[in-house]
Amino acid sequence: MKIDSYKGIELYAKRFKNDKGSEYQTIYQHTMDLLNNMEKLFEEYKEEIEEGCKRLQIDYQKLKYLLRLAIIYHDLGKANSKFQQKIRDKTKVHEVPQVKGLSKEVPHNFISIAFVDLEDEIEKGNITCDDFQNLLFAIAFSHDRSFDFSSQYFEKYMNDDVSKYIENQSLKPLLELLPSVPDRDKVVESSNYTYRVINQLRELMFKDSYDLSDKKVIFRIFLKGLLHRLDHSSSAGISAEEAKINNFPEKVEVYLKSKCSFTGFKDFQRKAMEFSEKNVILFAPTGSGKTEFGLNWAFKSKLIYTLPIRVSINAMYERLAKIFGEDKVGILHSDSMIYLLEKYLNLERENQELEALFDSVDLAKNLSLPIIVTTGDQIFTSALKWPGFEKVYSLFLYSKIIIDEPQSYSPESLAIIIKTLEEIINLNGKFCLMSATINPLILKHLGDCAKYVQAYSDEELKKRYSHIISIKELSILDCIEEIVEYAKQKNVLVICNTVKRSQEVYQVIKENLKRFEEIPVELLHSRFLEGQKRQKEEIVISNQRKNGIVISTQLVEASLDIDYDILFTELASADSLLQRMGRVYRKRPYNELRPNVIILSKGPSGVGKIYQKEIVDRTEVFLKKFDGNKITEYDKKELNEYVYDIGALSGTNFISKFKKAYELLELGFRADRKIEAQKIFRDVVTISGIPREIFDKNIEKINEALKKINSRSIKSIEKLELISSIRKYTVTAPAYFFAKGGASCYDKDLGLYILDCEYDDQLGLIPPKGLEQSDIW
Template sequence: MDRPSSSICLNPSVSMSLDHIWAKSALPGQAAGQTLVEHTWNLLSRLRELARLRPGLPQHMQQPDLWNILFRAGLLHDWGKAATGFQAVLRGRARRWPYRHEVLSLAFVDWISRDLSTEATTRLAAAIATHHKDFAQVADDYLDVWDADDDPLDDMLAQMDVEDLRALHGWLAKDGGEWVERLHMRQYGVCLPQPPPWPQARAMLSPEGIRRHLKHIQQMLDAWNRRLYEAQDPDIPAPEMRAGVLLRGLLVQADHLASAESGPLPQPFWDVEEVLNRSGLSPSHLYPHQRAAANADGHVVLTAPTGAGKTEAALLWAARQRPARLFYTLPYQASMNAMYDRLLHLFPERVGLLHGRSVLTLFQRLMDTAYDPASAARAARNLRNLAGLSYYPVRVFSPYQMLKASFQLKGFEALLADFAEAAFVFDEMHAYEPKRLGMIVETMRFLARHYGARFLIMSATLPDPLRQVLTASLGELRRVQADDAVYRRFRRHRLWLREGDLLEQENLAQVAADVRAGRQVLVVCNTVARAQQVWQWARTRLDDIPCYLLHGRFNMQDRGHKERSILAAAGLRQGHRRPVLVVATQTVEVSLNLDLDVLYSDPAPLEALLQRFGRVNRMGRRPPAPVYVFRHIDPVFARIYAPGEQVKRSLAVLEDVLASGEGPGQVIDEAELQRWLDAVYADAILQQWHTAYHQAAGDFRNAFLGSLLPMSSNPQLSDRFDRLFDGTEVLPEALYDAYIEQKEGPAPLRASELLVPIRWGQYHMLANRGLLRPGTRDEPPVARVPYDAQTGLQIPISEP
């Protein structure tokens, strides 16, 4: 914690008269709580660091007094805690204080606002009043007086000791300007006037003064709400709303960081030379597309083969932008975890991880070190909290974390402020279906236009309709593409289309023959049930050769063990190559850096097939590897890949490639992949894609982005946000005793490792068949279906 030296930061006489006023209760084992002065200093120190990250933000956002207003709000935000009743709560002498301390803090606004306009004073008051709760929750109790003899503001002011008021006044009069200098805030436009003389200042503290500020805030919010309602386009009122967003968002960030006692924020690493050194790269050995990315300003679309250094190119682009924050955005938890590990290795203590199970992921990483379970659990929660507090300069997360702001969930202003002047890297963008893509791209457009965000979208291939909507949304979009020499180097696969179903005996026999011949074979099925069937068949015929099964219906504990074993046997860094069989579902497309010899695959949309191809001969260090795609389309595939016509069109495109080229076994020219993809997205498929995308984007723009009123979250939208996730978790009945043992043991967090993700449709099916015991407050739902560490959860239907 940054405890200020009293001799430096406060006049000694003022310091002594304020030491008894706490802002935080004493921690266990400590005699005293954190003083109001200490907490305020910590908050303003964090505010200074946030300003240093974005020195040009006031000009870019057309709010020249932004840091000046925020500094004053931060200085006063907790002064209401000086009330004797609140101090009694902090010292454990009372259970609760029935008032809001931030409302009482408004009494002091007039002491530091005589040089401000009425509008600026109202924004200052609004930042203070809403640094904990939405304004509507504050206004309900204090805006109107129902009984003049029972005005809560009278009682609140009466609890301010006169000597404490004198001390607070002395703080401003003797040390306010000194704090501006000591914190180097004058360079950001911060100044602080002298408060009125004490008798006048004392007379200003009244219920009428507090209520005047509350009414002005209400009038400002009412005016903003009318602008939103009357606007035909959400972009019109957005700049005006931005004032409230940044004021509340940045103050909340600084307050939470100070309360977490996180210490100074880690500095970004935005130096091209540092990125090169940490990545083990030499300027003379960069690919042309990496050099182009390192010199590109603004929004970029980067296309290059898998394994051609796209991640390094993205980091070089980020270093060029020098953003306040970098968000590395991925669609799946497995790929997020892998990227977190990779970036953390490059930039220790500067990377955060944010997704629904990130606490558990961090706990597992810490348990692999010297931490005991209890310490690992505390440290994991602390790391997760810091990731959500704008602490780390780099964060790995999903776009759903970004969408939280658009859904106006509680704290959305802090999220939007965090995204201001940030850089975003979007990887695997092909993974989102058009409706969700509409929401994501609209949010990207909103952040780019109104908050100065910049985006790099990278992929081995990018469908042309997606490229078009990105260009329409982001405007100028620089294209960076690997050159012909890179594509010639990455000629890694030979393509065969096979008749029939992958599950037919003769086809499985070919799989077994390849494994017995010493090859490392990958089989990818479109459903868990099909993958389980292939693995059961193979393990009885290849009992002397390792056979692995990987899909999404394992619990976190078992899946982690499997992934580590598979990487050791068939990953990029494996030692001596030995025969192995890996049977997987779509999970293998994103989660593991595998490098096998042969692929057998169910038919799938072209983007998915290309991801599967990339798991064999990954770096192209061996002769082109065979990839076999089967032609049979099971009816269930249409429920997995909608519209189902995508799978048929993808097969037709591959047929045309072979017919117009060398025929079966033709080496894939990866420079042609974009043309293949454009052939898939044509005619009816293209029309369906455009219809779904544009309808979702338009609805989202009007219903969500068009209603972003600062200082007012919308809990009603929380359910709609939750519906974006088609899944929940259940506990297999076979693991119930182990779950209870973990919950009651020294590391209760480990109990969550035993839960298995399933889709909502599967959840309701199990419930309807009586195969699910509903969850309680203390226990998750229990699935009464078989589960073991080798096969995973066995749901009795042919579903993915």
């Protein structure tokens, strides 16, 4: 086919499926969207980005210039017949001629760099050779694609196909934006050179090339990361950055005044604004107002707020949305789409507001909102350098991050968090780590680069107490009658170390309560059907009963604003126990003389599998001297420091696991994919599925919903509503949980499994016989 025949072919970059069919966006349109999005991003955070570049000694104007070039070049490689045929639907495929002898597509990101010709720019001194290499790197790896073609095939692909599109009319206005318009003959002649360059860039990517003390590396991370963010957000039809919040403290103050008799920020909350340009480690007793400190510290920066557990993330999202507005706060975790959908449906929102839900989810996924509340695995896995990790790291040129409740992470996850924070510092990012239990490992690794802040002085901490503890050499199952007796007049919280033990406690209490039907009992853990779990979470968080019993697991420890009258808990690690105490008399003075925290030390479940035995033993040794006495906030601080003393733990499993993970990261360990990095961070692989008996009972409803979901005519919102209707029957558990019970895939597209495990409406998922349920939640 003659070259002239290629000039009139419309060159597409994207195809969007909607209720009416397919909609197309040209390469030119998509590129202009990126350029416009770039201008909005740099306009919104101009002051912060300029200041960040200045601190890092990075040329701000050069970063903008090279990013603009990367945007223009990055999709030019889509001007090839294989891609254009692939992107079209069946009615349009005939528009694109195919070249004989070209059996497979060369990824467009590799083709794009063949268009780059900046010799004049280098000669004029506008860019350096390092700048040129960084630009090529950003373009070549703007996507993670396989490289499985020979130099001969690449040369033929460029000569016989790609070169014919260079004079295409729809590409012309884009090429004219470049400092040097690509020449067809030069692109063909340089194909062999381009192939060698791609190989050199791949070597650069795979070797240990992420030394963040090197300004060239930092520049490359920002350039590539910003390109990722602009590409992803523009493809979703949203902005890379929404309008920022100019004054966090002002918004927080207005909210607090409307909510209660607010007389002003506490001293330490007010000082947060003084520390807004510093990294901060905040020690604050549970219930003292560390969230307000963190928000004041953020001041006016883009904020990433991390928490370890989904239920606490949902609660924090609700809280921050009330303060700043739903249009300013995003929520990001594995179930955030369904969570928001169910929230909208429960509130009976109008359809047009459901349309806005899609934008809200996309804005959160692309980290475009001024506040993102998220799980740690969405951010901290960047230290494992999965392909595209730069998207997250580029945020910290102008953003801050809060790490709330870090004690809930495993030693391996803690090592990843610390490593990430060390790297974020090198990228101009600021962090605020907040907890009532600061692990000494955090101070050891981050103490020199962060301001340590206590909400109250040691003298004040010695005067503050809300708990009198009792340690009993009994099992929690030995205390059922005592729990029931308290529950006749008080709200009792019972926390077990494993789901299995919580189920056992619930069964015995229900048996015991046959004489006291008026006492309500609620069991909450992670192994309930999603529909049930949501209802249970709301009951536990609202806590509107005058008396009753709630039995739970670590699920209720982190950042839930709940306040019960008395706690019965299995012996666990110091940090977990302190968090559990924080759910009792959270914001009230305790004036009684009898204990309101009862710790049961006989045969606690999960020790050795969930909690390190040496940590639990040290916790018990320290706490025994407080048996029957009040424990002040200062005592709690000393408990944590004693239990996690690095010297005393030097030969333990805890330190060994931490060191091994940290040293692997120091040596440059990398994950092949983001999902792999998230599994490493979570240290568990889970399966979400429908228990067999639940499936059998609801098979007609489920199959009818699946039939509609797979229908081509269904609208997106209807599809999500149907997915939500199926999801209420699902439960999540670790993959090893089904080693004996089994799990079979029922719908591959939805990733829907049938779980061959017993399910009980009152107890939740029952593990197969012979398998100890050792997971914590």
